[in-house]
Amino acid sequence: MKILIADDSRVMRQIVTRTLRQAGFGDHDLVEAADGRQAYDLTLKEEPDLVISDWNMPEMTGVEVLRALRAKGNQVKFGFVTSECTAEMQQAAEAAGALFFIIKPFTAERFDEVFSPILG
Amino acid sequence: MSVDTVPTVEDLTEICDQVWASYLDPEGLNPLLPVGPMAGIGEMFAAVSITGSWHGHVVVTCSANAARQAAAAFLVMEPEEVSGDDVADVLGELANIVGGNVKSMLPSGCFVSLPHVVTNPGASTRFPSAVQICELAGTWLDEPVSISMWQSNGDRAEVRAA
Numbered sequence: 001m002k003i004l005i006a007d008d009s010r011v012m013r014q015i016v017t018r019t020l021r022q023a024g025f026g027d028h029d030l031v032e033a034a035d036g037r038q039a040y041d042l043t044l045k046e047e048p049d050l051v052i053s054d055w056n057m058p059e060m061t062g063v064e065v066l067r068a069l070r071a072k073g074n075q076v077k078f079g080f081v082t083s084e085c086t087a088e089m090q091q092a093a094e095a096a097g098a099l100f101f102i103i104k105p106f107t108a109e110r111f112d113e114v115f116s117p118i119l120g
Numbered sequence: 121m122s123v124d125t126v127p128t129v130e131d132l133t134e135i136c137d138q139v140w141a142s143y144l145d146p147e148g149l150n151p152l153l154p155v156g157p158m159a160g161i162g163e164m165f166a167a168v169s170i171t172g173s174w175h176g177h178v179v180v181t182c183s184a185n186a187a188r189q190a191a192a193a194f195l196v197m198e199p200e201e202v203s204g205d206d207v208a209d210v211l212g213e214l215a216n217i218v219g220g221n222v223k224s225m226l227p228s229g230c231f232v233s234l235p236h237v238v239t240n241p242g243a244s245t246r247f248p249s250a251v252q253i254c255e256l257a258g259t260w261l262d263e264p265v266s267i268s269m270w271q272s273n274g275d276r277a278e279v280r281a282a
Binding site: 056083085086 | 138139141142143191194195196205206209210212213216217218219220221223224228229230232234
């Protein structure tokens, strides 16, 4: 499967990649986006099977990316890895069609719990 | 919001314990050891601003060596291998993680900014319209580290008037 990792922090993209590997999902093709606009464009261009996105990014927020994709008819599996976690954000994410909401800091165990049903 | 809902140093400690366990000290060998206030340690600085139903800043300050050690820990590299960009990225992400978690403790309707990072040891960073309301200061790998919250004066005036 192809996974797109969207985060404006390069270090955090590396940590997400490393944690995916630690959780046993190291064999998938990875694509990276450094802001929300790139995440949107690369999702349409690269057609990943899964998007793992930060919430607060330059150009477009993660939920804006998700809403824009859904408005265009794109149904890619999409979820958030973010330091911000409020009930209103989780509700907004679910309403937009997000599959998961992982809070930073996270662990490989949390990745395993969330991604095993998605990535197998 | 009432003063009681503002996160405390205990809340900052709980957030930082999670950050250290996940990224800075996963083996549990080098925890952040709390000490008293550490004015003037700010060689490196990162902050996020919170606006909305609460106004203020979450600030991470540390020595240059602590910042380099933090970048190395995040990236699982040796300290001498990390670049200046790595250090800035990690400091900003530290402020972002702490700030995001602080936001979850505040009344609804808050927004967290993208991080602002200063890595020039000679730079001076001030918040002229805010006062520090709590600080978790400590040493990590024998280097000074401080995580603090600053509340805007206007916000405090509103709280007092409420």
